[in-house]
Amino acid sequence: MAAAAIQTVQLTRRFPSGTALDRLDLEVFPGEVLALLGPNGAGKTTTIRLLNGVLQPDSGSARVLGLDPAVDGHAIRQRTGVLTENAGLDDRLTARENLEVVARIRGLKPAVAHERVGELLERFDMGERADVAVQGASTGQRKRIALVRALLHDPELLFLDEPTSGLDPAATRDVIELISSLATEHGRTVVLCTHFLGEAGRLADRMAVLHRGTLRAAGRPAELAAEMWQGLPTDIELAAPADARVLGLLRPLDGVITAESTPTGLRVEVGHRDVIARVVRTLVDASVDVFAATPQPHTLEDVYFAIEAQLEIESIS
Amino acid sequence: MTDTPRDWNAIRAVIRKDVTAVRRSKAVVIPMLAVPFLLLVILPLLIGVAARSQGGGVGNFLDSVPAGLADPITDLPEDEQMIVLVNGYLLAPLFLIVPLMVSAVLAADAFAGEKERRTMETLLHLPISNRDLFVAKLLGAFIPAIAVSWVGFALFCVVTNAVAWGVMGRIFVPTRLWGVVIFWVAPAVAMLGLGVMVRVSVRARSTQEANQLGGAVVLPLIFLAVGQSTGLLLVDLPVAFAIGAVIWVLALWLTRRGARRFTRDEIATRI
Numbered sequence: 001m002a003a004a005a006i007q008t009v010q011l012t013r014r015f016p017s018g019t020a021l022d023r024l025d026l027e028v029f030p031g032e033v034l035a036l037l038g039p040n041g042a043g044k045t046t047t048i049r050l051l052n053g054v055l056q057p058d059s060g061s062a063r064v065l066g067l068d069p070a071v072d073g074h075a076i077r078q079r080t081g082v083l084t085e086n087a088g089l090d091d092r093l094t095a096r097e098n099l100e101v102v103a104r105i106r107g108l109k110p111a112v113a114h115e116r117v118g119e120l121l122e123r124f125d126m127g128e129r130a131d132v133a134v135q136g137a138s139t140g141q142r143k144r145i146a147l148v149r150a151l152l153h154d155p156e157l158l159f160l161d162e163p164t165s166g167l168d169p170a171a172t173r174d175v176i177e178l179i180s181s182l183a184t185e186h187g188r189t190v191v192l193c194t195h196f197l198g199e200a201g202r203l204a205d206r207m208a209v210l211h212r213g214t215l216r217a218a219g220r221p222a223e224l225a226a227e228m229w230q231g232l233p234t235d236i237e238l239a240a241p242a243d244a245r246v247l248g249l250l251r252p253l254d255g256v257i258t259a260e261s262t263p264t265g266l267r268v269e270v271g272h273r274d275v276i277a278r279v280v281r282t283l284v285d286a287s288v289d290v291f292a293a294t295p296q297p298h299t300l301e302d303v304y305f306a307i308e309a310q311l312e313i314e315s316i317s
Numbered sequence: 318m319t320d321t322p323r324d325w326n327a328i329r330a331v332i333r334k335d336v337t338a339v340r341r342s343k344a345v346v347i348p349m350l351a352v353p354f355l356l357l358v359i360l361p362l363l364i365g366v367a368a369r370s371q372g373g374g375v376g377n378f379l380d381s382v383p384a385g386l387a388d389p390i391t392d393l394p395e396d397e398q399m400i401v402l403v404n405g406y407l408l409a410p411l412f413l414i415v416p417l418m419v420s421a422v423l424a425a426d427a428f429a430g431e432k433e434r435r436t437m438e439t440l441l442h443l444p445i446s447n448r449d450l451f452v453a454k455l456l457g458a459f460i461p462a463i464a465v466s467w468v469g470f471a472l473f474c475v476v477t478n479a480v481a482w483g484v485m486g487r488i489f490v491p492t493r494l495w496g497v498v499i500f501w502v503a504p505a506v507a508m509l510g511l512g513v514m515v516r517v518s519v520r521a522r523s524t525q526e527a528n529q530l531g532g533a534v535v536l537p538l539i540f541l542a543v544g545q546s547t548g549l550l551l552v553d554l555p556v557a558f559a560i561g562a563v564i565w566v567l568a569l570w571l572t573r574r575g576a577r578r579f580t581r582d583e584i585a586t587r588i
Binding site: 015049052053054055056073074075077078080082084086088089090091092093097100101102104105106107133149 | 321324326327329330331333337338341342435437438441442443444446581585586
């Protein structure tokens with residue numbers, strides 16, 4: 001496997017108000033999309049700031065694109081693009097002015113900067129607003145300008161904090177497709193902080209859940225799900241909710257972990273995909289009409305909420 | 318931390334951004350231009366008109382002023398004394414409010430304002446060193462402060478000489494004292510304003526808060542003006558040079574301390 005694009009070892013940062021990040025161990029590989037999840041105050045923004053050399057760690061270390069952010073922050077920032085949660089645009093300047101400042105700081109010559117900014121604004125449907133003051137722009141428009149800013153220099157590594165918040169459905173779809181293509185077609189590494197779990201589920205190869213500065217889970221959603229749940233939930237659609245006789249037929253079957261009645265039939269949790277066929281056969285043999293059998297693998301959303309629930313229980317106890 | 322060479326392109330880009338943004342902000346531009354206009358155009362105009370209509374010497378007042386300042390004025394014809402005393406001498410320290418105020422207002426906008434608008438984090442995530450960002454922010458306030466002061470002073474000279482022409486019959490400002498004030502003391506005072514506001518802005522969460530905290534800076538200047546007009550301070554040329562030098566030392570010390578605290582870590586901790 002290639003060297004990690006990001007690697008942290010026991011990375012810790014404290015503020016007077018408390019520990020924002022506590023002994024974070026994390027790896028992100030090139031071309032991977034990592035969803036960094038957690039409620040507000042979990043430590044996501046602190047993580048990004050530490051990885052981009054904006055904050056210094058109190059202890060632990062990190063390597064980003066082979067460099068130490070505590071020492072080589074400047075060199076790292078030349079190769080990363082950041083979309084902060086707040087668009088961070090100066091309302092008094094136009095979209096083009098906001099972006100050209102960044103392009104100039106990133107070392108683009110004025111003519112190149114002008115051309116690149118124009119090209120990206122057009123691509124994000126912001127061409128018409130390019131020379132209008134940002135004041136008065138909608139949240140979605142601001143977000144798109146900020147996304148252009150993060151992509152101006154074609155960065156190797158992107159930190160995206162809530163990239164689709166405030167966007168309309170069409171713009172959300174476009175941004176999701178863009179992020180997906182950046183990773184899959186252009187090999188860019190993306191760290192995605194988001195509250196939209198559906199979006200994270202569509203984009204992320206792996207997820208990391210932070211809670212009060214501590215990493216509570218990290219891995220592929222399917223792997224994490226396998227650790228949490230034994231089987232594969234499958235919805236079986238019947239003519240009516242399954243009664244005790246039907247459930248009694250299935251529960252003794254080898255490979256069936258649970259069987260519960262649902263308004264549309266029943267839900268079984270099976271140890272393996274092959275068991276579904278056996279379940280259907282058993283029902284048909286018992287003259288029960290089966291209209292559909294749909295496996296429902298645990299999603300990133302299921303995993304996240306299960307972790308949150310666990311944390312809730314821990315905090316209560 | 319790896320030391321990076323100074324990046325003037327990045328510095329120029331930030332300065333241009335700050336100056337453009339400020340030019341479009343009425344809340345910043347109006348007070349920034351109104352005070353110099355009042356001090357450097359309206360006030361000398363009124364004094365000139367008053368001197369022309371009333372005339373008269375300022376003998377009693379000059380008795381309480383040190384000889385170094387009083388003598389050149391006492392030697393003048395009586396109807397010229399008031400206008401030369403006020404426009405040629407007493408306004409000079411008052412004029413220092415201009416670079417101080419302008420630099421303080423601009424520094425508050427550049428440092429605390431950036432936090433208030435939540436645009437500072439954007440800058441922190443860019444490849445510009447702490448030092449270059451600090452220099453850019455400093456120059457972005459210093460250069461316009463000096464420009465406003467010098468343009469204001471040019472207007473002051475035109476207005477003062479024009480309005481006093483009937484009495485004086487010659488160009489009498491700038492005097493040598495004004496020269497020292499404009500080219501030596503005013504930049505020092507502008508830097509002092511910056512030094513103070515940089516420190517204040519680290520703690521302030523908004524431009525308004527920074528301006529309120531930094532407002533205390535204007536007081537020493539007012540005291541200086543009052544002090545001179547009552548003859549407490551011997552603001553003749555060597556003293557003006559010395560005062561300028563002291564202000565430069567203080568300003569550079571404050572700025573240097575501000576620069577040391579102007580780190581990404583320090584700023585990001587407070588945004």
